[in-house]
Amino acid sequence: MELFIARSGKLSQLKCDYAALRVQVSLLKLELAYDRALKAEAQTHSTTHYIWRTRGDNKVRASHAANNGKLFSWDSPPPTGHPGEDYGCRCTAEPYARGKSELAYQTLISGMQDSPNKWGNVAFSRHFYLGEGAAVTLGETGNFKGIVDFYFYRLGKYNDVNAQIIEEARKHPAGSFEYPFRNSYAFSPYLFVLGDATVSGKFRGFVQRQDEMLSISGTVEYVFEDIFTDPSGERQEVIGTSDPAAATQELLDDTEYGGTYYAIVGEWQTSFRAEAKVDAKASRYKWD
Numbered sequence: 240m241e242l243f244i245a246r247s248g249k250l251s252q253l254k255c256d257y258a259a260l261r262v263q264v265s266l267l268k269l270e271l272a273y274d275r276a277l278k279a280e281a282q283t284h285s286t287t288h289y290i291w292r293t294r295g296d297n298k299v300r301a302s303h304a305a306n307n308g309k310l311f312s313w314d315s316p317p318p319t320g321h322p323g324e325d326y327g328c329r330c331t332a333e334p335y336a337r338g339k340s341e342l343a344y345q346t347l348i349s350g351m352q353d354s355p356n357k358w359g360n361v362a363f364s365r366h367f368y369l370g371e372g373a374a375v376t377l378g379e380t381g382n383f384k385g386i387v388d389f390y391f392y393r394l395g396k397y398n399d400v401n402a403q404i405i406e407e408a409r410k411h412p413a414g415s416f417e418y419p420f421r422n423s424y425a426f427s428p429y430l431f432v433l434g435d436a437t438v439s440g441k442f443r444g445f446v447q448r449q450d451e452m453l454s455i456s457g458t459v460e461y462v463f464e465d466i467f468t469d470p471s472g473e474r475q476e477v478i479g480t481s482d483p484a485a486a487t488q489e490l491l492d493d494t495e496y497g498g499t500y501y502a503i504v505g506e507w508q509t510s511f512r513a514e515a516k517v518d519a520k521a522s523r524y525k526w527d
C-alpha cells in the first residue's frame with residue numbers, strides 16, 4: 240500500500256510537470272506565431288522604408304538598440320541586417336508612411352577617444368590615493384564608450400530623452416527651443432566604484448508643425464559628472480552623504496585615509512531627429 244501511494248504520488252507529480260510543460264510549449268508556440276506574422280508582414284514590403292522597433296527590454300543587443308526608432312530602406316540594410324535577420328533577434332520592421340509614422344533617434348556626432356589602458360575598480364581607487372585630486376576624463380580612463388553605451392543602451396536613457404524632447408516640443412510653437420535635463424543614475428552595475436553619477440544635458444533645435452505631426456531636429460550635449468570619494472562609504476553613514484563639500488575637514492581626514500577626492504567627467508554630443516504626433520495620447524512618444 241505504501242509503495243502504491245509513493246508510486247501514485249510520483250505519477251501525479253509527473254502529470255503536473257507534464258501539464259505545466261504543455262502550457263509552456265503552447266505559450267512558446269503563440270509567441271513564435273506572433274513573431275512569424277510580424278516578420279511575414281515585414282517581408283511583403285508594403286512600403287519602401289520601415290522604422291526599426293526593438294522590444295525595448297534589457298535583452299535587446301546594443302547594436303539593435305542603436306537602430307530603434309530609425310528609418311531604414313528595404314533596399315539598403317544597416318550593418319546589423321534588417322530586423323529579425325540576426326540569430327535570436329526579436330526586433331520588428333514597422334512600415335513607414337510619410338506624414339503618419341512616428342520616429343525618433345539620436346546619432347553620436349562627437350568622437351570618443353578612449354585610452355587603450357582601461358581603468359577598473361583598482362585603477363580608480365589607486366588614483367584616489369596617488370592622483371592628488373586631479374580630475375580625469377572618461378576617455379583617459381578608457382571607459383568613455385563603455386559608459387555612453389551603458390547610459391544609452393543598458394539603461395535605455397536615449398528612449399527617455401527622446402520622449403522628453405518630444406513632450407517639450409509639444410509645448411512650443413514652430414521655431415527654435417531648448418530643453419535642459421539633469422538626472423542621477425546608478426553606474427555601479429557598469430563599474431562598482433562609480434556608484435551614482437549625474438548625467439545632464441541640453442537639447443537645442445527646432446520644431447515644425449504640419450497637420451497632425453511635429454518634426455523636430457537639433458543636437459543634444461551630454462555631460463557626465465561623478466566625484467570619486469569616500470571609498471569606504473563611512474561618510475555616507477555618518478552624515479548621510481559622501482559629498483566632500485558637506486563634510487568637515489576633520490571628517491574628510493578621517494574618512495579618506497590620505498586619499499583625495501577627484502572628478503570624473505565626460506562630454507559627448509548627438510544629433511536628434513524625430514517625427515511625432517502632436518496629440519500625445521495618440522503618440523508612442525510621451526513623457527509625464
Ligand SMILES: [Zn+2]
Pocket residue numbers: 293300303322323328329330
Ligand atoms: Zn534585434
